[in-house]
Each structure stands twice: as C-alpha cells, then as structure tokens.
Amino acid sequence: MLRELDRIEEPFTTPANAGPLPQANAVGSFGSIRWGDAVKLMLRVEPSGRIAEASFQAFGGSSAITTSSAAARIVTGKTLDEAAAVTAADIAESAGGLPRHRMYCAVMNYEALQRAIADYRGDKSLAEADSAPACKCLGVGQMLIERTIRFNRLTSLDEVTDYTKAASSCSSCFKQVETLLARVNAEMVEDGLIEPAKAYRPGSSPQRAIDLKPTGAPAPAANIFAAKAAPAHLRAAPKSPPPKPAPVPGAAQVDAPPQGSADHRGDRGDAAASAARRRRFASSSASTATSSMSGCPAIASAVSYPR
Amino acid sequence: MSIGAPPDLVYLDANATTRTDPRVVEAMLPYFTSYFGNPSSKYALGGHAALAVKRARAQLAELIGAAQPHELIFTSGGTESINSAILSALEAAPRRREIITTAVEHPAVLALCAWLEKNKGIRVHVIPVDRQGRLDILAYREALSDRVAIVSMMWANNETGVINPIADLAELAKEVGALFHTDAVQAVGKCPIALQATAIDMLSLSGHKLHGPKGIGALYVRNGLRFRPQIKGGQQERGRRAGTENVTGIVGLGMAAELAGRAMADEDIRVRGLRDRLEREILARVADCVAVGARADRLPNTSNIAFSFIDSEAIVTLLDRAGIAVSMGSACSTGSFEPSHVLQAMQVPDDAVRGGIRFSLSRDNTDADIDRALDIVPGVVAKLRAISPFNPKDTPKERAQAAPGHAHG
Numbered sequence: 001m002l003r004e005l006d007r008i009e010e011p012f013t014t015p016a017n018a019g020p021l022p023q024a025n026a027v028g029s030f031g032s033i034r035w036g037d038a039v040k041l042m043l044r045v046e047p048s049g050r051i052a053e054a055s056f057q058a059f060g061g062s063s064a065i066t067t068s069s070a071a072a073r074i075v076t077g078k079t080l081d082e083a084a085a086v087t088a089a090d091i092a093e094s095a096g097g098l099p100r101h102r103m104y105c106a107v108m109n110y111e112a113l114q115r116a117i118a119d120y121r122g123d124k125s126l127a128e129a130d131s132a133p134a135c136k137c138l139g140v141g142q143m144l145i146e147r148t149i150r151f152n153r154l155t156s157l158d159e160v161t162d163y164t165k166a167a168s169s170c171s172s173c174f175k176q177v178e179t180l181l182a183r184v185n186a187e188m189v190e191d192g193l194i195e196p197a198k199a200y201r202p203g204s205s206p207q208r209a210i211d212l213k214p215t216g217a218p219a220p221a222a223n224i225f226a227a228k229a230a231p232a233h234l235r236a237a238p239k240s241p242p243p244k245p246a247p248v249p250g251a252a253q254v255d256a257p258p259q260g261s262a263d264h265r266g267d268r269g270d271a272a273a274s275a276a277r278r279r280r281f282a283s284s285s286a287s288t289a290t291s292s293m294s295g296c297p298a299i300a301s302a303v304s305y306p307r
Numbered sequence: 308m309s310i311g312a313p314p315d316l317v318y319l320d321a322n323a324t325t326r327t328d329p330r331v332v333e334a335m336l337p338y339f340t341s342y343f344g345n346p347s348s349k350y351a352l353g354g355h356a357a358l359a360v361k362r363a364r365a366q367l368a369e370l371i372g373a374a375q376p377h378e379l380i381f382t383s384g385g386t387e388s389i390n391s392a393i394l395s396a397l398e399a400a401p402r403r404r405e406i407i408t409t410a411v412e413h414p415a416v417l418a419l420c421a422w423l424e425k426n427k428g429i430r431v432h433v434i435p436v437d438r439q440g441r442l443d444i445l446a447y448r449e450a451l452s453d454r455v456a457i458v459s460m461m462w463a464n465n466e467t468g469v470i471n472p473i474a475d476l477a478e479l480a481k482e483v484g485a486l487f488h489t490d491a492v493q494a495v496g497k498c499p500i501a502l503q504a505t506a507i508d509m510l511s512l513s514g515h516k517l518h519g520p521k522g523i524g525a526l527y528v529r530n531g532l533r534f535r536p537q538i539k540g541g542q543q544e545r546g547r548r549a550g551t552e553n554v555t556g557i558v559g560l561g562m563a564a565e566l567a568g569r570a571m572a573d574e575d576i577r578v579r580g581l582r583d584r585l586e587r588e589i590l591a592r593v594a595d596c597v598a599v600g601a602r603a604d605r606l607p608n609t610s611n612i613a614f615s616f617i618d619s620e621a622i623v624t625l626l627d628r629a630g631i632a633v634s635m636g637s638a639c640s641t642g643s644f645e646p647s648h649v650l651q652a653m654q655v656p657d658d659a660v661r662g663g664i665r666f667s668l669s670r671d672n673t674d675a676d677i678d679r680a681l682d683i684v685p686g687v688v689a690k691l692r693a694i695s696p697f698n699p700k701d702t703p704k705e706r707a708q709a710a711p712g713h714a715h716g
Binding site for chain 2 (some may be wrong): 017018028029033034035036037038039045055056058059060061062064065137138140168213214215216218
C-alpha cells in the first residue's frame with residue numbers, strides 16, 4: 001500500500017490533464033458507479049489524424065485516476081492508428097507498473113480509448129457491441145470479458161477477476177465466467193495465440209472462498225429420492241400400512257424383535273414392531289429436545305467448572 | 308492529536324484502532340521483564356502474574372457490569388470471541404440449527420455465518436435494517452423460533468455507529484430459549500453497559516478499540532451457561548480457553564477498561580460535541596453528501612458521511628497526503644470490489660454508496676483536529692469532484708449511459 005502511494009505521488013495529486021476538454025472531437029467513456037470505476041477520455045484529433053490534446057475525467061480509486069492520467073498522456077501526439085494499437089499493458093506500464101490486482105484500471109482505459117477512436121471514426125459497432133452481463137453484481141459484460149481474455153492472453157480465473165472485476169463479489173457467476181474462460185482459451189489455442197498446456201482447464205481453480213455474506217435461504221428440502229439409501233428401519237412409513245393384527249394379549253406392546261418363532265415370521269408382525277419403534281423414537285426425541293433448552297434450570301445448575 | 312507519535316497526523320479512525328494509552332503501557336511493562344512468570348506456575352513469580360490477571364479481570368468486569376469476574380474469558384480479540392461464542396452455542400444445542408443475525412454485522416460474524424450455512428447446513432436469518440440503520444424488529448420476531456440456537460447482533464455498528472436496542476432484543480431471544488450474543492467491540496468503553504441487568508448471554512469485546520493493546524479481547528459468558536471451548540488444551544480460563552494467558556495484554560486491557568470507565572463521561576459530552584461539529588460543518592460546506600444513520604441512536608464518536616460521485620479510496624488517499632487518517636466505510640480488501648455491505652444494507656443511493664467515509668473520534672482528539680479536518684476535507688472533495696465524470700446535473704439515466712458496456716438495473 002505504501003509503495004503504491006509513493007509511486008503515484010505526482011500524477012495523482014496534480015493531474016495536469018484532468019478535467020473536461022471543450023474542443024474534444026473524440027470522446028470515449030467506460031465504466032459506471034456500480035462497477036466502481038469509470039473514465040471518460042476526451043481527445044482533440046487534428047484533421048491529419050494526430051491527437052493534439054487529450055484529457056480525462058475519472059471516478060474511482062487513486063490507481064484509476066493515475067492510470068487514466070497516464071493513458072491521456074501517452075496518446076497525446078500519437079496518430080489515431082498508433083493510439084489504436086496501444087494495449088492495456090502499455091497503459092499499465094506508462095502508469096508506472098500497476099500491481100496485478102489493479103489491472104482493471106488499464107483495461108478500463110484501453111476500452112475507453114478504443115471507444116473514443118471509434119467515436120471519431122463514426123464507428124458505432126464497437127460502442128454498442130456488448131451482451132448480457134456475465135457478472136450481475138457489478139454488471140460486467142460477457143463480450144468485455146471475452147475481449148479482455150483474448151487481448152491480454154489471460155489463462156487463469158484470478159487474472160480475469162483482476163482485469164475485469166468479474167466474479168469477485170459473490171461466487172454466483174463463477175461457473176459462467178469459468179466456462180467462458182475455458183472456451184476463449186480453447187479458441188486462442190486454435191489460433192496459435194497460447195500454448196495448449198497453458199489453456200485454462202475447467203474445474204482447475206477452487207471455488208472462491210470470499211463468500212462473506214450468508215444468503216439466508218432456507219436449507220434445501222430433503223431429497224425424497226434419497227430415502228432409498230436409508231436403511232429399512234429409517235424409511236418413511238408406506239402410504240397404506242397393512243391392517244393391524246388383532247390384539248394379542250401380552251404381545252401387542254412388546255417392542256423387542258421377534259424371537260424367531262414361526263408365528264412372527266411375516267409382514268404384519270414386522271410392521272407392528274417397527275411402528276412401535278417409531279413411536280418410541282418420537283417420544284424420546286421430544287423429551288431430549290425440551291431438556292436441551294438452555295434456559296432449563298436443571299441443566300444450568302448441573303454445569304460446574306473446575307476450580 | 309494532542310499527544311502522539313506522528314506530530315502532524317490528525318487521527319480520526321478510532322473505530323479501526325486507538326492509540327494505546329501511555330498509562331496502559333506503563334502498567335504492562337513490568338509484566339514483560341520483572342513479573343514474567345506463567346500464571347499457572349505454583350511459585351511466587353507465577354503467583355504475581357496470576358494476581359495481575361485476576362485484578363485485570365475484576366477491572367474489566369466492572370466496566371461492563373458483569374456479576375462475577377470469572378464470567379470473562381480472555382481471548383486474542385474480538386474475532387476470536389465472536390467465533391467462540393457462536394460455535395459454542397451451536398455445539399451446546401445440537402438440535403437447534405438456526406442462527407439469527409443482522410445485515411450490517413462485522414465480517415467476523417457474517418463470514419462465519421456464511422461458512423456455517425455452506426458447510427454445516429445451518430440456517431441463517433439475516434435481519435435487514437432500514438435507511439437509518441435501525442433493525443427491522445418485525446422480521447426479527449418472525450425469525451425467532453425454538454429452532455434458533457443463537458442470536459448474534461452487534462451493540463453498535465462499526466461503520467455508522469448506530470446502536471441497537473440490545474437489551475430488548477435479548478429479552479425477545481430469551482422468550483424462545485435462544486442464546487443471545489452481542490458483538491460489543493465498538494460499544495464497550497463508549498456507552499454505559501450493565502450486563503447484570505440484561506438478558507444478554509454472551510458479549511465480545513476487544514482491547515485495542517478502547518486504548519488498550521492489540522491482540523487481546525474478552526468474551527463474557529453468563530454464569531451457568533453451557534460453554535463449549537473452541538480452543539482445546541490446558542485448563543486455563545477454567546477450561547474454557549486453553550493456552551497460556553497473554554498476561555501483559557490482559558494487564559493492559561484491565562487498565563484500559565478502568566481508564567475507559569473514568570473517561571466515559573468525557574467521551575459522551577466532549578467527543579460527541581466534536582463529532583457533531585465535524586459532521587454539521589462538513590454537511591454545510593460540501594454539497595451532495597449525506598450523513599449515514601445520523602437520525603438513529605448513535606455512538607458519540609462516529610460519523611459516516613457518503614460523498615456522491617467520488618470514490619472513497621481516492622478521498623482516503625488524498626486526506627492521508629494532507630495528514631488526516633480516516634477510513635473508507637469498509638475495510639475493502641483486495642479482491643473484493645463490492646461497496647460496503649453496511650451502506651448497501653442501508654440503501655444509500657447508488658451514486659454515494661462508493662463514497663462512504665468514516666470519521667471516528669476518540670478521547671485523544673481535540674478542537675484543533677476538527678478545525679484542521681474541516682480546512683482540508685471540502686477542498687479534497689472539490690478536487691476529486693472536478694475530476695469525476697459524474698456530476699449532480701446528470702440525471703440517473705445519463706449516468707447509466709456513460710457506460711454502454713455495462714447493463715444496469
């Protein structure tokens with residue numbers, strides 16, 4: 001943190017190229033308050049195609065402001081074609097080398113620059129080409145993730161999060177982003193952009209452990225099909241139990257297992273015994289439930305600590 | 308800062324940590340070098356240490372109004388206390404498999420609940436709050452049932468300072484036989500606490516929030532409650548928390564508790580005055596900002612102001628350059644880009660939710676500190692607003708369109 005502060009000393013406190021540029025004829029913006037950072041790059045492009053002046057406005061942390069300032073600085077004096085070739089890595093480098101977890105600042109400025117150039121050239125396709133968000137919490141578009149993976153040769157999920165903020169807040173879109181990464185990596189291997197060994201394999205990164213907030217949802221209902229796996233004496237009672245046997249004096253309330261006599265061999269005897277067992281279990285569990293209440297004085301006074 | 312190490316620093320982040328009081332350090336020092344014995348040892352050197360621990364326990368018990376000193380278990384801090392309390396309650400009542408907590412808790416509670424929900428199948432009821440940070444009592448009543456093992460609610464919120472009506476909440480929990488735990492890390496030493504008169508079963512506190520040393524905290528467990536130790540080993544702390552006592556830390560915490568008890572009146576009157584002046588003046592001098600939770604009952608030292616259209620990290624960085632230490636609403640760790648969960652739960656408007664700044668004062672702050680902060684804060688905000696692509700003239704729709712790449716809604 002301290003090193004980060006030292007590094008951004010100058011451009012952050014007095015960004016010379018900050019603020020609106022009234023004569024701008026190419027404007028590109030990227031990001032939103034929900035995403036957490038935003039930048040608006042304003043370029044004044046001469047008829048010759050050279051960028052005479054560039055300025056920025058940025059919303060976000062100190063890294064975002066520093067990086068935006070650097071991006072505006074390096075495109076000044078370049079031709080549009082040269083500026084279009086500037087990559088996110090170039091921007092990061094010009095900002096003094098961003099730490100990896102701040103790479104989204106460079107990506108944000110790269111996107112804004114591309115949009116500014118498209119704006120000048122009257123190319124509407126880029127500005128609108130985006131799809132449903134993959135990450136709903138922060139609203140990160142699927143196309144953006146795809147582009148960023150491809151252009152920056154990302155091969156791990158952590159990198160995708162660092163570059164686009166996707167799948168960082170909750171893990172609900174984790175699978176979706178993972179699938180996307182695997183697909184784009186596979187395409188990149190086909191195109192010869194990366195080694196096959198480096199491509200991301202689905203399932204190779206563990207589920208993020210940063211689910212800080214409990215969902216508060218009720219526990220899933222018991223799976224009725226799982227009942228088959230339970231031992232016979234724990235299964236739910238059948239819908240229509242066989243009729244009870246005629247009460248035999250002295251034998252009806254016995255819940256001991258049948259003693260192997262020929263009379264007890266058969267369904268009816270078993271059913272009666274298991275019903276008795278269920279009754280007994282129910283009553284015993286109810287009694288323990290009441291006694292486990294913490295307010296119960298009997299329990300409370302029974303506790304003693306070693307002196 | 309009237310007395311303190313970096314002479315030109317205005318420290319307004321007392322809810323993160325406080326300066327250890329020199330009197331506390333003085334009380335601790337002999338136990339490093341002279342009375343270094345183990346309290347469990349039988350010879351005199353150990354006896355000295357044991358006596359010091361005993362005295363500190365009594366001092367702390369007096370601050371929070373515990374019936375007996377041995378109701379306090381010394382731990383490594385607030386987080387350990389909270390974890391022990393919740394896990395012990397679940398272990399002691401295995402048939403109760405639900406927890407009730409609030410949406411604005413500290414991560415020490417929320418992350419534990421999320422883990423329990425995911426790995427142990429515990430149902431967690433998260434009680435929402437309103438725009439002022441006040442708890443939704445109806446939702447709480449509905450969530451209470453005899454399936455609830457423990458209710459864990461903070462006494463005062465760390466980001467906004469909003470105080471919950473803890474005594475009443477504890478009574479409600481008692482009606483269904485659930486245990487009641489409160490995270491009072493921010494409240495202890497700042498507002499009067501008399502545990503004996505309440506139905507609170509467990510209470511967590513931390514030393515370094517009340518001018519004590521770091522790495523020491525305590526868990527109050529009401530006498531007679533079934534407590535299951537979460538750290539197993541020796542018989543220290545009556546078998547409830549194994550491990551050799553942090554004697555120096557405990558001595559420091561005891562001293563800090565005594566000093567906090569004496570300074571509480573000052574905290575309530577003088578510090579409240581400073582806080583109110585700071586907040587009133589900032590709201591008057593800066594446009595488009597809102598004091599979060601200001602209408603609720605609050606701690607006397609905390610003010611959370613959300614500035615629209617700018618990011619809190621940039622504000623904190625610029626204020627730090629100017630020699631003022633404040634914090635963002637949340638301890639935003641790398642890897643998470645979400646705005647503060649507390650401000651989100653309080654439905655702070657979208658344009659301000661990322662601009663939350665927490666000013667938290669302590670008894671070390673003076674009038675001069677507030678003057679200095681008031682000189683600097685408006686300028687910093689104006690500087691960042693000038694850079695920001697968003698401004699109050701935008702309608703929300705235009706703001707959304709500033710980002711064609713992102714879906715909104």
